[in-house]
Amino acid sequence: MTTTGETLTTTTPAGVSASGSGAAPALPAPTDAPAVGSGADKILRVGDEPPPGGPSGGRVRRVLQALRVGRSRASSTPFRLRLGMALLCLPLLAFATAVHLGVERNESTVTTVGTEATRGITVAQTLKLELAELDQVVVHGLLSQASLTANGFPHDYNTKRAELHDSMVLAALVSSSGAAFEQPLANIDYALPHYHALVRDAFAAGADGDEATALEAYGQAHEVMADTLLPEAEFLDKANSYVLNTTYDGQKARSVSTGRLIVVSWLALLGFLALTQILLDRRFRRVLNLGLVLATVIALVSGGVTLRRLDASSAHLADAREQAFQSVHVLARARATVVLARQAQGQFLFDPSTAEGAQLDFGHQVSRLLRMEGEDVVDLAVDGKIPEGAAGYLAGVAGPGAAGTDPESARNVVLAFEAFLTEDATMRRLVNTDEPEAAVDEYTNGQAYIDLDAAITAAQAIEQGTFDEAADAAEDAAAPLDVLNLLAAAGILLLAQLGLFQRLREYRA
Amino acid sequence: MSYATRRGRSTLAMLAALVTGGGAVAGCSQGSSAACAPSAIPEHEENTLVIEGDAWSGYAPFRDEGLLDGTGYTALYVEQVCQDVRAADLTAGRADIIVTTLDQYLLEHPEGTVVGIIDQSVGADALALGTAHHPELDSIDDVPALVAREAEVGGKPVLAYTGNSPSEMLLNELVNTTDELRLTDFELVSVDQSATALEMLQADEAQLAIIWEPDTSAARAAGNTIALSSADVPDSIVDVFVASGRLIERDPAAVQAVVDSYYSMMDGLLARPEALAAFYAADGGLDIATVGTLLSGIKLYGTGDADTFLNDEIFPLDKPQILQSIDSIGSVLALVHPDIPLDQAEVDGRFVSALTR
Numbered sequence: 101m102t103t104t105g106e107t108l109t110t111t112t113p114a115g116v117s118a119s120g121s122g123a124a125p126a127l128p129a130p131t132d133a134p135a136v137g138s139g140a141d142k143i144l145r146v147g148d149e150p151p152p153g154g155p156s157g158g159r160v161r162r163v164l165q166a167l168r169v170g171r172s173r174a175s176s177t178p179f180r181l182r183l184g185m186a187l188l189c190l191p192l193l194a195f196a197t198a199v200h201l202g203v204e205r206n207e208s209t210v211t212t213v214g215t216e217a218t219r220g221i222t223v224a225q226t227l228k229l230e231l232a233e234l235d236q237v238v239v240h241g242l243l244s245q246a247s248l249t250a251n252g253f254p255h256d257y258n259t260k261r262a263e264l265h266d267s268m269v270l271a272a273l274v275s276s277s278g279a280a281f282e283q284p285l286a287n288i289d290y291a292l293p294h295y296h297a298l299v300r301d302a303f304a305a306g307a308d309g310d311e312a313t314a315l316e317a318y319g320q321a322h323e324v325m326a327d328t329l330l331p332e333a334e335f336l337d338k339a340n341s342y343v344l345n346t347t348y349d350g351q352k353a354r355s356v357s358t359g360r361l362i363v364v365s366w367l368a369l370l371g372f373l374a375l376t377q378i379l380l381d382r383r384f385r386r387v388l389n390l391g392l393v394l395a396t397v398i399a400l401v402s403g404g405v406t407l408r409r410l411d412a413s414s415a416h417l418a419d420a421r422e423q424a425f426q427s428v429h430v431l432a433r434a435r436a437t438v439v440l441a442r443q444a445q446g447q448f449l450f451d452p453s454t455a456e457g458a459q460l461d462f463g464h465q466v467s468r469l470l471r472m473e474g475e476d477v478v479d480l481a482v483d484g485k486i487p488e489g490a491a492g493y494l495a496g497v498a499g500p501g502a503a504g505t506d507p508e509s510a511r512n513v514v515l516a517f518e519a520f521l522t523e524d525a526t527m528r529r530l531v532n533t534d535e536p537e538a539a540v541d542e543y544t545n546g547q548a549y550i551d552l553d554a555a556i557t558a559a560q561a562i563e564q565g566t567f568d569e570a571a572d573a574a575e576d577a578a579a580p581l582d583v584l585n586l587l588a589a590a591g592i593l594l595l596a597q598l599g600l601f602q603r604l605r606e607y608r609a
Numbered sequence: 610m611s612y613a614t615r616r617g618r619s620t621l622a623m624l625a626a627l628v629t630g631g632g633a634v635a636g637c638s639q640g641s642s643a644a645c646a647p648s649a650i651p652e653h654e655e656n657t658l659v660i661e662g663d664a665w666s667g668y669a670p671f672r673d674e675g676l677l678d679g680t681g682y683t684a685l686y687v688e689q690v691c692q693d694v695r696a697a698d699l700t701a702g703r704a705d706i707i708v709t710t711l712d713q714y715l716l717e718h719p720e721g722t723v724v725g726i727i728d729q730s731v732g733a734d735a736l737a738l739g740t741a742h743h744p745e746l747d748s749i750d751d752v753p754a755l756v757a758r759e760a761e762v763g764g765k766p767v768l769a770y771t772g773n774s775p776s777e778m779l780l781n782e783l784v785n786t787t788d789e790l791r792l793t794d795f796e797l798v799s800v801d802q803s804a805t806a807l808e809m810l811q812a813d814e815a816q817l818a819i820i821w822e823p824d825t826s827a828a829r830a831a832g833n834t835i836a837l838s839s840a841d842v843p844d845s846i847v848d849v850f851v852a853s854g855r856l857i858e859r860d861p862a863a864v865q866a867v868v869d870s871y872y873s874m875m876d877g878l879l880a881r882p883e884a885l886a887a888f889y890a891a892d893g894g895l896d897i898a899t900v901g902t903l904l905s906g907i908k909l910y911g912t913g914d915a916d917t918f919l920n921d922e923i924f925p926l927d928k929p930q931i932l933q934s935i936d937s938i939g940s941v942l943a944l945v946h947p948d949i950p951l952d953q954a955e956v957d958g959r960f961v962s963a964l965t966r
Contacts, residue, residue, distance in 0.1 A: 279943035279951050283936050287926055294925040324925045335940065338785045342792075342944050349793040433788070473748060491750035491789075501757070 177383060181604045184376050188596050191369040195399070196589040198365040199406050202358040203581045206413050209351035210578070213417060214571030216276070217347060218425055220340035223271045225432035227288070228333035230264040232439040235325045238299050239446030242306050242318060244544050252300045261296070271336065280339040284332040291332075295324045315451045322447065330440075341429070348421050355414050359407065366403035373399060373596065384603060391599025395592045402588035409577045416574035424567035427497050427504040431560040434469055434493035434513075435553065438520070441465035442549050445524060449531070449540055462524070469517065470494045478525070481518050484511035497559065505566045509559035516552035523548035645691030648698050656682050658856075658863055661689045661698055662708035666903060667728045667848050669892035670874050671708055680866035692717055692773060705856045706867060711847045711931075712778040712938050715954055716946065721851040722955040725868050726910045726918050726931065730846035733906025734779045734821045735838035737828040742813040749789045749836040755816060756794040765796040769806035769815035772799030775839075775846045776806070776819040781941050782842040822903045839906075844934040845941075857957070868960040872912040879911045912964045919958035931956050 237256045240246075246254035253261070268289065275281040298321035305313035373396040380389050441462050448458035470480050470492040480490055486499040494517060496502060498510035523542065530539035650659055658677065662668045668686075670676060676684045687704065689695045696717035698704040707719065708727065738746045746755055752766075759766050770776040777799075784790045798815060800806050807824040809815035810833060820828055829835050839846050850871070852864045878885040890900045910918065918930045926933055939951040 278947045279936075279949065280940045280947075283940040283943075287936070290927075291925040328925055335785060339940070339944055342785070345791055345793050471750070473750070491748075491753075493788075 177607055178604055180379075180383075181600050181607070184379075185597050185600045188372060188376070188593070188600075191365065191372045192589055192592055192596075195362070195365040195369045195403070196585055198358070198362045199402075199585040200582060202355075202362050202406070202410055203578055203585070205351070205354055205358055206410055206578045207575075209347060209355075210413065210417060210571065210574045212347045213344060213351070213421055214574060216274075217340055217344035218428075218567070218571075219274050220276065220281075221337055221344060221429060222432070223267065223274050224333060224337035224340055225429070225436065227264070227267045227271050228330060228337065229432070229436045229439060230260060230267050231288075231325060231329050231333055232436050232443065234260045234264060234295075235322060236439050236443040236446065238302070238318065238321065239443055239450055240544065242302060242314060243446055243450050243540055245306065248303055248307055252304055254303070257299070264292075275336070275340075276343065280342075281336065284336045284339070287332045288329055291324055291328045295321050295329060298324065315453065319451065319454065322443075337433075344421070348417075351417070352414075355410070359410065362403070362407060362410075366399070366407075369399050369592070370396065370403070373592075376596070376600070380600075380603060384606075389599040389603065391595045391597075391602065393599075395596040395599065398588050398591045398595065402584060402592075406581055406585065409581055413574045413577035416570045416577060420567050420570035420574060423503045423505055424563050424570055427502075427510075427563040428560055428567055430493050430496040430503075431513075431556055431563065434497070435556045435560070437465050437468050437493065438549070438552055438556065441469075441520075442546070445527065445543055449527075449536070449543055459528075466521070468492055478521055481514045481521075484515040484518075486514060504559070504563060506559065506562045509555070509562050513552070513555045513559050516548070516555040519548040520552045645689075645694045648687050648689045648694060648703065650687050650698075650703055651685070653685050654683065657685050658682050658705045658867060659685050659687055659698075659703065660706045660708065660850075660867075661687045661695045661704040663688060663690050664893075665708075665848070666889050666893050666895075666900075667907065667909070668708045669889055670871055670878075671706075671850075672892060673874070676870050676874065677866055678870075680870060682863055682866050684867070695719075699851065699853045702853060702855050704853065705863070706850055706852050708848065708850045710775055710778070711849055711934060712775070712845075712942060713773075714849065714851055715935065715939050715942055715949060715951065718950050718953045719851065719853075720855075721853045722857060722957045723849045723919075723931065724852045724857075724864055724957055724960045725850045725871060726915050727848040727850060728907045728909045729844065729848065730775060730779075730821075730839035731843065731906060731908050732838045732840040733825065733903065734775050734819065734846055735825045735828075735835045736779070736783060737807075737810055737818050737820055737825065738834040738836050739810050739813060739816045739818075740834040741811070741832040743816060746816065747834045749787065752789045752817070752836075756791075765794060766816040767798055767809070767814065768795040768817040768819070769798045769800050769809045770819035771802055771806060771821075774802075776803065776821065778846055778938070778941075779839055779842065780819050781945070782845045783837050785941055785944075786842055787837065822906045823899050825906065826902045844930060845938055847931075847934055847938075849931075861960075865960050865963065869964060872910075872915060872961070872964055875909060876911045879909060885909075912961065915961050916958070916965050919956065920962050929956070929958065931958075 234257070237254070237260050241254040241257060246256065249255055249258060251258065268285070272285055275285065298317050302314045302317035302321060305311075305317060373392055377389060377392050377396070380392070444458045444462035444465060448455050448462065451458070466477055470477050470486065470490060472480055472487070472490040475490075480486065481494070484498070486495050488500045490499055494514055497504045498507070498514045502510065504510045523546070527539050527542045530536070530542060648661060653659065660671050662671060671684065672686045674684070689698065692709060692713045695704070695707045695709060696713075696719035699707045699719040699721045707721065709717075711723075714723065736749075738749075738752070740747045743755070745751055755766050768780075770780050780792075784792050795817065798809070800809065803820040803824045806815065806818040807820050807828055810818040810820075810828060811831060818828070825835060825838070850867070852867070857864055878888055886897050886900045886904065889895070889904065890897055893900070895903070908914075920929055922928060923930050923933060928936075935951065935954050935956070939949060939954070943949050943951070
């Protein structure tokens, strides 16, 4: 029996079949709670007269009774079941949101690191390489007295100029907005016509046999290239590298915090499901609720898969950034530096008045490729091997502990570099022994330079392939997670609600 | 001590920094003036020009009470360590002229125009490597190996620098011009002044430090390596004076008087190196040797050089060097502050060019 405001929980001896399957264990009897609103209504209907104690005393009693009714409902089993159904949404929502956040952050990082910033760096390096090649084509053309086309430039120059123009357009298209990216491009765009004009003057003077004017005009053009155009292209590369590095490092820090968030929300969801299972077991004396069990299994699996896949995506991204792209980037810089060294060789032969400076420049470019304090670069690379403690781009891709993924291609680069240095030494020996024409022949033949350029290009292609694979793998690893997460959340919600609803229905029955 | 060393803070500012736990400088670097005291500008006459700056030795001529003698104006130098407060004072009309670096002018973008160049760092600011404690660290090439060694034990080398100062600008410039430095490879520790960064280097609490003279010389003397310096990134640490837009509009003659007086004083000092050293020694309370070290790392501008820097178009970008520096410094700053309003930077070289006519 129940009096208003009190809940008596008695257990019927017979019990009620809960699910219709198997022997029904003894269930708690339905709580004889008043229907919703009935308690308060009853009180109001009592004789239409104020209760004893006057109007205010009646009000107090009514409030107290109403509270008792509320408490009774709150402690009733159907209420608890409904509350459980509602509360389940909270950890589930937290988990789904955390996973979505993790996937979204991962996706954004993969896009920035795997596509945007690396593409920006690649374009900037291409720009720098083509600028260096343009300058090298000029000195080569002047040395070999290349025939000029109608516009006053040799054919090779026109080709390289067109490539450079395309790269400029591409750089403008792919670069991020902001002064850090726009200013260097604007400066290149402004200074380049000056360079072209000076080069045309040099070729024209060369064709007229006015060597002095040709030397002077080319000297100025080279200054524009070395002091303005190349540093601006280098800055563009640095700006993109900055974005790549900060995005990547930021991602590493964020992925740790997002991972923690996912684990916490996952454990909360699992804890909630387990607790519900335990409470149902105590209340209904059932060991397992099928819906809840399935929901728990889905939660377990989806959380595990999510964490594993996000972890895999991060690992692939680390491979892409720290190993493959690092090598791609260093090799690209090395390639441009080799072209600059080649240009210095050409200038050494072309302009005796600046030969000393050109030789210094060659030494500077070579030291950027490979150097070690107190050691001659010629002694550093032997049989494709670089000793520990060496620095420079080649040490970065072929030295001990180098980041590259293909040691064989890196070794080929070092071998080609050794041949390049040998060829240079031969060329300079010919100059010193008063055989300038033979020296120019050695230079224009330039087989070692061609081989070195090809070796770097091949190694770069291999590392780029590795990078692309790793970046794709990083993207693929996390790609299905958003959909899976949604499906899992829907499944967990459905099954858990079904499990609880089943108990509610049994209870009503 | 550090009174008149490069961007050295005044004793008062140092005390303030100590009282606030070093927060004065940090406050500035965050662009907040909460930790910065308002400028103490005394009552002054109508014809007094308020010039705000810090204790940097390069600003010594502006601290000379006789700077504007014979011009009909008087100069009142107010020391304000915080760049944001200095900029706000100029914008609000509390100051008529501020002396600052180009990077801070771009970052704080006060309503004012650069009308003159004071000096630029050509080696005084430098990156020192802690060779004394790490003998293998004697070249910039050794930095990647140090980073790798620290990474193996889950750490990063510490790089100490003075925030909100030319040290920070130098750090950004060096990172953008060398292959071996990557900011994210280091644990960056912003300190209140160069001397603190040097102390950290000496105590091996930092393995790299950006410092300025005379700490640069002190670090070298202690067996550390000066790997890179402001000489490697020319035209990037430049001190200028900025006149408020109001003053230029209301009383251009006053601006002209400051420009005239400053450069005539500098021309005189630059013509007599001993007098120059004595002047800076007297201003900062430094000995002549220290001043010699200091001056060897900076380039001071007289009328001719200033006119060239502000007005001559330089091939191939066909812009005065100051505009090229603004573009270049702005590009570096834009990496960290993408919204930096570079188009608000204003330069007016007419006041200097008037001196050469």
